[in-house]
Amino acid sequence: MAKDKTQGEDFVTPLKRMLTGVVVLCLIGIFLVWRIDSPRVERFRAQVVDAIVPSFDWAMAPVTGAVNLVRDVQSYQRIIEQNRELRRELQQMKMWKEAALQLEQENARLLDLNNVRLDPRLTYVTGVVMADSGSPFRQSVLLNVGHRDGIVDGWATMDGIGLVGRISGVGQSTARVILLTDTSSRIPAVIPRSGQAAIVMGDNTAAPLVSFLENPEKVRPGDRVVSSGDGGVFPAGLLIGQVAEDPGGRLRVRLAADYERLEFLRVLRNPGTEAITDHGALVSQAGSIPSSDEQEIDQ
């Protein structure tokens, strides 16, 4: 009987090996195609995600909720010390609130004086975070808004307070946001106090690096970092966070957005900045501006 079995396997085994070979070749083929023609495969990936993740959604929301509930219950254990901490913070906040109110009034007065108009086209779409990247090496989240809501690659994403990331990959009903902490994230920024331009580079830590500063001495920990709008990627002036110095002496941004709980994100509609294409005419046509010298000579 045992002999029968080995004979039976004799023609099955090579077939299995061949199948394995074909499968592995196909996979390597997919990888090579991705390497050669990345955008097309990434679009395909967006479609795959678009098809799969929403079908998980009915289960994801309750499970996420349950896990967060358990975490909240755990935090009740520390409730007394938290309470004390919060009171102390509240005291400080009252002080700040007073300062903020005064500044707001002053700001309103100054804006009024300057006759400034804020850009009315800067509206936003709010989406719910459906899934994260699922891997420790990539920092991104998936939103439940996509092409049908008019989302376009490259738009900025914020939570209520600060910049969170950039849309990269749009499906019919989902869009992926690459967070500022991802290793591939590079955002042009400016530090308004000293007017220094910088790039905020994600490096898979909670606080991205600030680099390409012209004068790092002029930047102090605590300075605000906002997006600069250079390169026309983002609207200017979105709050990113505050400068902090790490133990190695490198400057980093402590992000203003609350990365611990990303639930609802705003995608800012960005109509794009207008580009000036011509060189500008220095000499006016037909010499329509008569200069005073000529007039004097004529007389």
Place this chain on the structure above:
Amino acid sequence: MIENSPARLWTMRAGYVALGLMILFFQLLPLETLPRRFTGPDLLMAFTFAWAVRRPDYVPVLVVAGLMLMADMLFQRPPGLLSALIVLMTEALKRRAPGLRDQTFAVEWIIVGIAVTAVMLSNRLVLSVLLIPQAPLGLTLIQTAMTLITYPLVALVTTFAFGVRKVQPGDADTMGGRA
């Protein structure tokens, strides 16, 4: 005897797919949006290897390839590379499975450990040869180590919760009789 019926075979294959989808699902939950210093084990790979070593017929090539490709797509990894490596390694382990049947768990652990390390290293090697940006080396090392450390647990769950046991000499006889 019931253990080797075709119904049981297909149930266990379906069970493997369900397990894989569960792992994908839990990793996709939006619980960790902060970058982590520390990573968990690659459970999908550990479970695949544990099943392949125990019962090669429960993890067919096409199923492993499909599941891994899906994981590549969903987790923003370069599609195809890690799946190809894992499929190759699973097949290699399957071929060794009959030899491992009589060995102790320690031997199995060492061999799976070598397999996991080989997959992780060759993945990084190919990525760096093709100049593809990749994750910090530290994280990969932690993930490899965590996968190795949790492997006994994975093996335990595989054996007792899913009932995937190595073929015993008695079973082999009945299977032979059936074939």
